Amino acid sequence: MRYEEMLKRAYSQLPPEVFEHKRFEFPVPRSTIAGSRTIFHNFKEVCDILNRDPQHLLKYLSKEMATAGSIDGARVIFQGKFNRDSLEHLIKRYAEQFVICPVCKRPDTKIKKEKRLYFLVCAACGAKSSIRAV
Secondary structure, eight states, rough: HHHHHHHHHHHTSOGGGGOOOOOOOOOOOEEEEEEEEEEETTTHHHHHHHHHOHHHHHHHHHHHHTOOOEETTTTEEEEEEHHHHHHHHHHHHHHHTSSOTTTTOSSSEEEEETTTEEEEEEEETTEEEEOOOO
16 A cells, blocks of 8 residues: 555656647748748747757757758748758757657657756656757
């Protein structure tokens, strides 16, 4: 009987998002090519869905595409022509590396910096995993 009481107490201390079972939907980028530039229209919306700092995602995308990008309101303008499929693939890769918890596979994470190291801390299961710097 003592074990069941301890288990109930442990469950009561977990955050409510642990018990929600909703499927994480990867955001779909809306982009257009204007001359030699690519405009990523819903960049801010994608950052909000992923719960990440826009500067962090911009830095990742710029490095992966080997180009310069600048934030212009809710959108980003990249130098060069990039199709929507390549942007979508990079966002999925970003989410797998910097958003999804490797332990419980949930997107309820935050990036924490400790000294010179970065960690992905999960709010759902409490896991702390090291990640590379962008």
